[in-house]
Amino acid sequence: MRFKRIIALIISVMLIISMTACDFGTGKGSVYWLNFKPELDATLRSLADKYKEEKGVPVKIETPASGEYLQSLREQMKSEDPPSLFVINNQDAADEWKEAALDLSGTGIQDELNTSSYNFKTEENKLVAIPYCLECFGIAVNPDLLARMGFKVDDIKNFDSLKKVVETIHQNASWLGFDAFCSPDLDSGSSWRLTGHLANLEYYYEEQDSGSWKESPASITGAYLPNYKNLYDLCINNAVSAPETLAEGGHNPTEEFTSGKAAFFLTGSWDYATLSEKIPNVTMIPYYCGVKGEEKAGLNSGSENFWAVNAAVSEADQKATLDFMKWLVTDETASKAMVDQIGNMPYKNAAKSENGFLAKQNEYISNGNYRMDWLMLHQPNPATYRSELVTALSAYNADRTDANWDKVKEAFVGNWAKLYAEANNKVTIPTEGKMK
Known part of the structure; x- marks a missing residue:
């Protein structure tokens, strides 16, 4: 009997070890x-x-x-x-x-x-x-700061009206105690606002002329680069920080906006919770850049x-x-x-959004405005493309000449074709300063 009990005990231990091992493995x-x-x-x-x-x-x-x-x-x-x-x-x-x-x-x-x-x-x-998330981006606006200069958000309907408000604020910044734009830094923590998001306006309008981009195009023309320059210049020349200081960055645009140091901020729906905590009536306007018919523009939407x-x-x-x-x-x-x-x-059973910037985008769409798709996702080798654009923009910020802007154009347009060709094992031939 004792022998049988020992055998039973051994079998029981082996079963426990086996079950434990099985559970550990699965x-x-x-x-x-x-x-x-x-x-x-x-x-x-x-x-x-x-x-x-x-x-x-x-x-x-x-x-x-x-x-x-x-x-x-x-x-x-x-x-x-x-x-x-x-x-x-x-x-x-x-x-x-x-x-x-x-x-x-x-x-x-x-x-x-x-x-x-x-x-x-x-x-x-x-x-x-x-x-796992859909977002929108544009220009965040503090309506209270605009009101101190006698403006309303509804006064801004296109680039000309945006330019008027921005330059008026900047010209009076010393006594107002705030400026127009937050610092559009070109450091690694903020350059994406300019080399990715702001660049999207050029891609979007170019796509509207050439047809839908089902895949990354081999090249772009830069037809709307002057419009990118319109808004870029407006940002850097009417900001809290001087253009020459933006390459090194280190400013804090989010803090500049939430603390009332600037009335405009290039950002998106991901920042709404942070911004609305300090500015409950914060709102957002499109990237007005001087394109014909932009009065019917909406925000940039995608993921x-x-x-x-x-x-x-x-x-x-x-x-x-x-x-x-x-x-x-x-x-x-x-x-x-x-x-x-x-x-x-974008899920059927997820909580409903209470994001004010996304609500603003829906309002634009309801009013018949067009939505700007996220075409910057097509940038070839984005890390290299954006890095070289940062280099060119930094040189332009330091010395805002036509010659330096030509280098921005090469980084924006020429590098697209070059990097696309490299990624797709195609030969590029320089023609008239552009990569075809």
Whole structure:
């Protein structure tokens, strides 16, 4: 009997060990999100704690510094502990990571989408990435500061009227105690406002002339670069900081705006929560730049934030990641926290947006104004393209001559064709100072 009891005990121990090993190998998995949006970091960390408490699944959040995401992603994807969830922000990134990304077709998170218009797919119809927020950007305005000079936001209907208000404020800045524009810095933390977002106005109007960009064009003409220059010059020449100081940056445009040091700010819906806390009636106007018919312009709308799931992590981590994504867009508390921070999530069961800038965009659309698509997502090799544009703009800021603006034009137009050709293994031939 004693021998039998010993055998039974051994069998029981072996069963426990076997079950434990099985459970360890097929556990709930974990989530590691390499986050693209610095302003979302605190919210995500809080939600990660909440998710672990509710579901027992650990969620790791890492957020690279602004401007360093792509480099960090490339390093992390080669590490022993790569992210299970990462962000794709344009067509180039979708092409670069299409093999590494899990096909999201037929997943629960795809079923929650309320639009498929923004999805990134391969030619083979593999669903590489889906948007997790839709945003808009334009020129934020403090109506109270305008009123101190006798202006109303409704007085601004095109570039000429914007120019009048901006220059009047700047000319009187010394006694007003505030200037027109926040500092449009060209450092890594802010240059995207000028080399990406502001540049979008040129791409948008050029696309309207040439037809819809289904994919990145091999070259651009720069036909609306003079309009970009109109608004760019207006910003740098009527700002809190002098043009010569913008290359090094280090100013704080968000603080300048919220503290009442400037009436206008190039930003978007992601900043609404922060700005409205100090300026409850803050609003937004389009990028008026002197284009014919711009009285019917709306805001720039789109996304550069698309979820992709790492196909190389374990199936348990993939499932945990997909479950976490679905929770973020369906859980009432979680989705509200996300929406309050980023503005809007394109999912059927996500919390409704209370973002004033997005509401303003909807108002423009309701009034028959056109929406400016995010075509800066087509920039070839965006990191290099924008870096070289920063170099040219910095030289122009320091010495605003026609010759220096020609260098901006080359960086804006010529480099597009050059970088596109390099990415697509095509030869470029310089012709009359342009890359064809």
